[in-house]
Structure formats: C-alpha cells, structure tokens
Amino acid sequence: MASLPKPDELAGINYNPPRTGWRDTPVEFRRGTYCYGAKPKNLEAVGLPNPRDWSPEDQDWKLPENWKEIILEGLRERLGRFRSLQIFMDACVRCGACADKCHFFIGSGDPRNMPVLRAELLRSVYRRDFTTAGKIFGKLAGARDLTEEVLKEWYYYFFQCTECRRCSVFCPFGIDTAEITILARELLNLVGCNIDWIAAPVANCYRTGNHLGIQPHAFKDMIDFCTEDIEKVTGVKVEPTFNRKGAEVLFITPSGDVFADPGTYTLMGYLMLFHEIGLDYTFSTYASDGGNFGLFTSHEMMKRLNAKMYAEAGRLGVKWILGGECGHMWRVIHQYMGTMNGPADFLEEPVSPITGTRFEHARSTKMIHIAEFTADLIRHNKVKLDPGRNNHLKVTFHDPRNTSRAMGLFEEPRYVLRSVCNHFREMPENTIREQTFCCGSGAGLNTDEYLEMRLRGGFPRANAVRYVHEKYGVNTVACVCAIDRAVLPTLMDYWVPGVGVAGLHELVGNALVMQGENDRTTDLRGNPLHGREEGEDV
Amino acid sequence: MNLADLLTKKQAVILERWFQWFLETYPAETARFMREEKNRFANPVGSSVYQGIEGLCQELLQGMELDRVYPLLDPIVRIRAVQDFPPSRAVAFIFALKKVIFEELESEIRGGQISVEELLELESRIDNLALLSFDIYTQCREKVSQIRVEEIKRRSERLLQRANLVVDPSE
Incomplete structure (x- = not known):
C-alpha cells in the first residue's frame, strides 16, 4: 500500500521550480494558461499555411516536414526587411531595465515573461543560425538550436505578450519587444501555429468585415436596436444611416461596441452626440469593425484588413474617417x-x-479619434453638458496601451472626462499615461479559455484601480478601447469587486443635454439618476 | 517570558523569515525583484504579500479576529489562486509560519519556557488561518469560473436578445 506523503512533502516545502536553466526547461501547456490552436477553416479562409486540427496540448503539432527551414528562411527574410529587427537582435546588452516592467512578469512571477528573456527566445535562435559567434560557440554564446520544444515555447510566450510596449518605454536602446513578438508571431503563422481567437476574427473580418462575422442586415439591426434604447432613455429618436454615399464622414468603430456590453452603451453615446451636433455621417456595413486582428497575425494580414476601411471610404465618397474608441485600430x-x-x-x-x-496631424491617414473630435467640440462650447448626471460615478481613467504608447492620446480623453464628470481621479503616476499597465488581454488574448493567465497579467492594472477605489471611492474605470471594455469588467470582478467599466462616450452620452429630450431619470444603462447635486473633484 | 512576549520580541525576524520562505516559492529572479522593488504599484505581488503577512503576524498576537484577518489573508490567497500553483502549494505558506516560529523558538520550547497550552493555542490559531485560506482559495476558483461565464454572456447576450432567442416576458 502506498504510504501517505508527509505533511511537509504534501505542502511542497521544497517547491522551487526546476533548477534547470530556462533554456532547458520545456513549457507545460496547462488549461487556463494557453489559447486554443487555430481551427483549419479559419486559416483556410485567408490562405494561411498548414491548416489542420491540433491542440497545443498534443505531443505532435503536425508541423510541415520542413518546418525548421520555413522558420529560419522566414527569419532571414524578415531580418532583411525589417532593419529594426536586426538591431533589436543585436543591440540588447541585458541591462535589465525592461525586466520588471511587464505586467505578465509582475503578475505571474514567471521570469520568461521578462521582456529581455521573451526576446531571448527568438534571439537565441538568431544567434545560432545568423551570427558567427553563435555558429562556432553555440551555447557558450547564448545560442540554441531551433527544435520543436523551442517552437512550443515561442507559442506559449509570444502569445503571452500583449504587445503593450511598456517595456520599450524603459529600454535605453529603444528595443521594442512588441515588434519582436509581432515578428515571432509572423514566423509561427508560417507553420500554422496561430491561436484561434486571432484566426477566427481575422477570417470573419476578411469575409464579412467584423470579428463575429455579423452580416450587413444584422449589423444594421443591432444599431437600430440601440437607437430604440436611446429613445427609451431620452425620448429622442436618432437615425443613423448605413452605406450612404456622399456622407461627409465615415464612422468606424470596433464591432464590440455594437454587440457586446458594456460597449453598447458607448455606441449609444456616439449616436446621441452625432445626432445632437447634426453630423453628416454614415456607417459602412462592410467596414463594420475598427478592430484589426491582422496586426496580431502578420504585416500582410494587417494591411489586408485595414484596406477595407479605405476601400469603403472611397466607395462611399466621404471626405474623411472618424474612428471610435478602439485600441489597436489606432x-x-x-x-x-x-x-x-x-x-x-x-x-x-x-x-x-x-x-x-x-x-x-491626420493629413496622411485622414482619420481622427473620436476623443479628439469630442474634445474639440467641448472646447468650442458646441455641446451642452450636464456632468451632474454622472455624479453617481466616481471615475478613473485607464490609458489603453495602444492609444497611449502608439499614439500619445493622453489629454483629450481626460479633457472630455473632466467635462462630463464631476468626480475624476487619476491612478498612480507609474501606472498611467506612457507607463500605463495593459489590461492583460490585448493583442488577441481576450479569450475566455485564457482567463487565468489574463488575471495574472491584469493584476498590476487592477492593483492601481484598487488603490483609487479604496482611497477615493472610485467605482468606475473609464477607457477608450473595446477590448478594455470587454475584459476589464472581468478583471475588476475578480480583483476589485464593486468597480464597473464604461467607455468615454457612454459618460458623454449620460451628460449630453439633447434638444427635445425628456427629463432623464436614468443613465444609459437604466440605472436611476440620483444625487444630482453639484459634485466637487474628489 | 511567555509565548506572546517571545513572539513580540522575535516578530521582525519571524516576519522576515516567513517572507523569505514565501519568496522562495518563486524563481530566483522573481524573488529578487519582489524583495527589492519597494513601490507597491510596480511590485503589487511582493507588496500585497508583505503587507498581508505583516498584518497576520500582528494578529497572531492579538486574538485573530476574523474581521481583521480576512482582509489580510484574502489578497494573498487571491493572487496565489491564479498563479501557477496547485492548491496545496498555493496555501502552504500558512504552514510555513509554524515551521518558522518553531525554528526561531526552538531553544525556548526545548527549555520548557513555553507552556504546552500556549503552544497548542498558537498551533490552533495558525490552523484556523489555514482553514480560512482554504475557504478563500475555493471562493477565488469559483469566482474564476463564474466571471468566465459572465464574460461570455456579456459578449453575446445582446445578439441573443435581438434574435429573439432570449425573451424577458415582463417586457
């Protein structure tokens, strides 16, 4: 009969991770910590290689016979095409400035999430095959062979990076680990190793224009549904148009705003604002998603999916494009x-x-962010606002990784927030603006099977929210990103119960005084409005 | 000197050793970071844990009121419940406190300076902490399942309503 382990053994008193170095410790695919592999139909839809049924937990990943050649040739080609990649591979001196800046490292404690080590996963292979020192001295020069274990490790860790670029803010050489992740994912795609949460939206976007594959009539239907909700709250009937040729502006927003709560309330805010100022705009039912998961697949796929927005702008003959609250679209x-x-x-x-x-600033792209547009309206007193209608909300602002570090959009959303809310509080300085902590679910990782890992990665953000929640009674995180709106409620539920999530324009919609509106008794969510007294900045 | 006095005297070293034990459950690089980075927003895991166990060390001397202990224990277990630990390892840190205390007070215990009653009382307080941590751990894991479902609902509920697949008869 097997004897019971002693309490010390059971409790795992000696439970340090294996003492082997990171290079020799294979990754373990445990449910909750990896994303499902791409389904063949989704790869086939856009002509991506090696479609097959597989799971990362399988021993055999059904790679093409010459997978190693494909990857190495792919790396060689990209080193030539992207001078930045070559520099990033060579320039790192392992100073460690980036090491503790990654939310996945901070939250999980897994050192392979230190950006320097994440990049090293690719760099070690680069050294082996592309540098003289690595070819001659091998392991001594920090090089290692590309094996299936290494490829699996790439999959595990490059789909455990939200490409948020917080690390790059601290790198003295400006090495952008996000770009390394982007290119490593491209390489993985060459042998069919994408995650399905990215591959499916890509396939859907390519065919029907949005992540869920919602067809034009259903897209229109959802927005009409939203106008009914607006009428219930305000008594005002707003009438958006679709595919209307000759409109001045094409409005494109993430499809999450159209069908997923709480993004839908943000959509209500957009529609109300456009109605109130009499904007001559239209939706496109094909450019029906600002989101572009092509960015998380390859440069080519990003280009293909982005093209639809401009094709539609051309077809409809608009003058310029207004973009909704999205992160990576920007x-x-x-x-x-x-x-x-x-x-x-x-x-x-x-x-x-x-x-x-x-x-x-939009002279080249002809597209501006709605926070810029609305801030300008408010600055010129073109809208009437009653911030007291948001008095039940004590708000903080989460800077999405993309609008902050890839766009520098800091002041406009804050200006809008201060105009539509009486209670606004910033989170601590080292967690906002260019140092913002990612939600932990971006770059295509916002899938439910990955929740455990997302909770780890989202902890640094949630920790800062918890601080303002406890200290100032903050009960709402405002944001300007559809992925944030989808995932932050989950994150808050676990780490800081009692804090909700709202899009910026949901709060604009609450505060917006519309011509001919009823005396509002609820906010856009149907919550009763009370405590409408003048608030002060908490 | 009774047990409470001894614990008070050795509180700093017990806390330090307990925290060290905790850090050693992570890889060396991580442990170093969690120890050295003092900013609570840059190092939320290390600072939450330190704050929690510091409070628990105090509580050990002050009667372990549930209302006070729960908010100290919850943040630690909440973190451990979603990190890469099986349940036994996630809450093993409670038992490590016994080990740390008994090692620190070994000569006094062997020398008979502490009564059996006092020792049993201490053991029982730590055991209570362990039991409470099981509760919190389970609540956290249930929460993970629950919020996963909620997220999926939020993602598609509007579509279902619109397709008349879900109907609220009261409306």
Missing part, C-alpha cells in the same frame, strides 16, 4: 497606415464641420 492607423495603405490622398484632411478645426 496603432494600425497611427503607426502603419500612412505607408501601408496610404497616404489616403483620395480623401480630405479632416476638418470638423462643427468647429472648423483642421486636424493636421
């Missing part, structure tokens, strides 16, 4: 679009028809 627009599918010379430099403000 990274694609702000950092890639100008030279990828642009410059969009067939459109006009955006000018607000209400204030006359010319948005010169």
Whole structure:
C-alpha cells in the first residue's frame, strides 16, 4: 500500500521550480494558461499555411516536414526587411531595465515573461543560425538550436505578450519587444501555429468585415436596436444611416461596441452626440469593425484588413474617417497606415464641420479619434453638458496601451472626462499615461479559455484601480478601447469587486443635454439618476 | 517570558523569515525583484504579500479576529489562486509560519519556557488561518469560473436578445 506523503512533502516545502536553466526547461501547456490552436477553416479562409486540427496540448503539432527551414528562411527574410529587427537582435546588452516592467512578469512571477528573456527566445535562435559567434560557440554564446520544444515555447510566450510596449518605454536602446513578438508571431503563422481567437476574427473580418462575422442586415439591426434604447432613455429618436454615399464622414468603430456590453452603451453615446451636433455621417456595413486582428497575425494580414476601411471610404465618397474608441485600430492607423495603405490622398484632411478645426496631424491617414473630435467640440462650447448626471460615478481613467504608447492620446480623453464628470481621479503616476499597465488581454488574448493567465497579467492594472477605489471611492474605470471594455469588467470582478467599466462616450452620452429630450431619470444603462447635486473633484 | 512576549520580541525576524520562505516559492529572479522593488504599484505581488503577512503576524498576537484577518489573508490567497500553483502549494505558506516560529523558538520550547497550552493555542490559531485560506482559495476558483461565464454572456447576450432567442416576458 502506498504510504501517505508527509505533511511537509504534501505542502511542497521544497517547491522551487526546476533548477534547470530556462533554456532547458520545456513549457507545460496547462488549461487556463494557453489559447486554443487555430481551427483549419479559419486559416483556410485567408490562405494561411498548414491548416489542420491540433491542440497545443498534443505531443505532435503536425508541423510541415520542413518546418525548421520555413522558420529560419522566414527569419532571414524578415531580418532583411525589417532593419529594426536586426538591431533589436543585436543591440540588447541585458541591462535589465525592461525586466520588471511587464505586467505578465509582475503578475505571474514567471521570469520568461521578462521582456529581455521573451526576446531571448527568438534571439537565441538568431544567434545560432545568423551570427558567427553563435555558429562556432553555440551555447557558450547564448545560442540554441531551433527544435520543436523551442517552437512550443515561442507559442506559449509570444502569445503571452500583449504587445503593450511598456517595456520599450524603459529600454535605453529603444528595443521594442512588441515588434519582436509581432515578428515571432509572423514566423509561427508560417507553420500554422496561430491561436484561434486571432484566426477566427481575422477570417470573419476578411469575409464579412467584423470579428463575429455579423452580416450587413444584422449589423444594421443591432444599431437600430440601440437607437430604440436611446429613445427609451431620452425620448429622442436618432437615425443613423448605413452605406450612404456622399456622407461627409465615415464612422468606424470596433464591432464590440455594437454587440457586446458594456460597449453598447458607448455606441449609444456616439449616436446621441452625432445626432445632437447634426453630423453628416454614415456607417459602412462592410467596414463594420475598427478592430484589426491582422496586426496580431502578420504585416500582410494587417494591411489586408485595414484596406477595407479605405476601400469603403472611397466607395462611399466621404471626405474623411472618424474612428471610435478602439485600441489597436489606432496603432494600425497611427503607426502603419500612412505607408501601408496610404497616404489616403483620395480623401480630405479632416476638418470638423462643427468647429472648423483642421486636424493636421491626420493629413496622411485622414482619420481622427473620436476623443479628439469630442474634445474639440467641448472646447468650442458646441455641446451642452450636464456632468451632474454622472455624479453617481466616481471615475478613473485607464490609458489603453495602444492609444497611449502608439499614439500619445493622453489629454483629450481626460479633457472630455473632466467635462462630463464631476468626480475624476487619476491612478498612480507609474501606472498611467506612457507607463500605463495593459489590461492583460490585448493583442488577441481576450479569450475566455485564457482567463487565468489574463488575471495574472491584469493584476498590476487592477492593483492601481484598487488603490483609487479604496482611497477615493472610485467605482468606475473609464477607457477608450473595446477590448478594455470587454475584459476589464472581468478583471475588476475578480480583483476589485464593486468597480464597473464604461467607455468615454457612454459618460458623454449620460451628460449630453439633447434638444427635445425628456427629463432623464436614468443613465444609459437604466440605472436611476440620483444625487444630482453639484459634485466637487474628489 | 511567555509565548506572546517571545513572539513580540522575535516578530521582525519571524516576519522576515516567513517572507523569505514565501519568496522562495518563486524563481530566483522573481524573488529578487519582489524583495527589492519597494513601490507597491510596480511590485503589487511582493507588496500585497508583505503587507498581508505583516498584518497576520500582528494578529497572531492579538486574538485573530476574523474581521481583521480576512482582509489580510484574502489578497494573498487571491493572487496565489491564479498563479501557477496547485492548491496545496498555493496555501502552504500558512504552514510555513509554524515551521518558522518553531525554528526561531526552538531553544525556548526545548527549555520548557513555553507552556504546552500556549503552544497548542498558537498551533490552533495558525490552523484556523489555514482553514480560512482554504475557504478563500475555493471562493477565488469559483469566482474564476463564474466571471468566465459572465464574460461570455456579456459578449453575446445582446445578439441573443435581438434574435429573439432570449425573451424577458415582463417586457
């Protein structure tokens, strides 16, 4: 009969991780800590290689016979195409400045999440095959062979990085680990190793224009549904148009705003604002998603999916594009679009028809962020606001990784927030603006099977929210990203119960005084409005 | 000197050793970071844990009121419940406190300076902490399952309503 382990053994008194170095410790795919593999139909839909049924937990990943050649050739090609990659591979001196800046490292304690080590996963293979020292001295020069174990480790850790770039803010050489992750994911895609949560939205976006594959009639239907809700709350009937040729502005927002709570309340806010200022705008039922999971797949896929927005702008003959509250859409627009599918010379430099403000910074992309647009309206007193309607909310602002570090959008959302709320409090300085902590679910990792890992990665953000919640009674995190709106409620539920999540324009919608509206008794969610006394800045 | 006095006298060293034990459950690089980084927002795990166990050490001397102990224990177990630990290891830190205290007070215990009653009382207080941590651990894991379901609902409930697949008869 087997004897019971002693209490010390059972409690795992000696439970340090294996003492082998990181290079020799294979990753373990345990449920909750990895994303499901891409389904073959989703790879086939966009012509990505090696479609097959597989799971990361399988021993055999059914890789193509010459997978190693494919990856190494892919790496060689990318080293030539992206000078930054070559520099990032060579320049790191392992100073450690980035090491403790990653939310996944901080939350999980797994040192392979230190950005320097995450990059080293790729760099070690680069050294082995692309540097003389590595070819000759091998392991002594920090090089290692590309094996299936290494590939599995790439999958585990490069799909455990939200490409948030917080580490790059601290790197003295400006090494951008996000870009390394982006390229490593490209390499994984060459042999069919994507995650399904990215592959499915990519396939859907490519065919029907949005992540869920919602067809035009259903897309329109959902927005009509939303206008009914607006009428219930305000008594005002707003009438958005779809695919209307000759509109001045094409409005594109993440599809999450259209069908997922609490994004839907943000959509209500947009529609109400546009109605109130009389904006001549239209939706496109094909460019029906600002989200672009192509960014998490490959540069080519990002370009393909981005193109639909401009194709639709051209087809409808609009002057410029207004973009909703999205995170990575803005990274694609702000950092890639100008030279990828642009410059969009067939459109006009955006000018607000209400204030006359010319948005010169968007001269190349012809697309501006709604926070910029609304901040400009408020600055020119073009909308009437009653911030007291948000008095039941004590708000803090979460800077999404993309709008902050890939766009520098700091002041506009804060300006809008201060105009529509009486109670606003910042989180601690080292957790906001360019140092913002990611929600832990970006870059295509916001899937439910990955929740445990997301909770680890989201802990540093939640910890800062907890601080303002306990100290100032903050009960709402405002944000300008659809993924944040989808995942922060979950994160808050676990780490800081009692704190809700709202899009910026949901709060605008609450505060917006509309012509002909009823005396509002509820906010956009149907919660009763009380305590409408003048608040002070808490 | 009774047990309470001894514990008070040795409180700093017990706390330090307990925290060290805790850190050693992580890889060396991580442990170093969690020890050295003092900013609570840059190092939320290390600071939450330290704050929690510091409070628990105090409580050990002050009667272990549930209302006070729970908010100290919850943040630690909440973190451990979603990190890469099986349940036994996630809450093993409670038992490590016994080990630390008994090692620190070994000569006094062997020398008969502490009564059996006092020792049993101490053991029982730590055991209570362990039991409470099981409760919190389980609540956390249940919460993970629950919020996963909630998230999926939020993602698609509107679509279901619109497709008339879910109907609220009161409306």
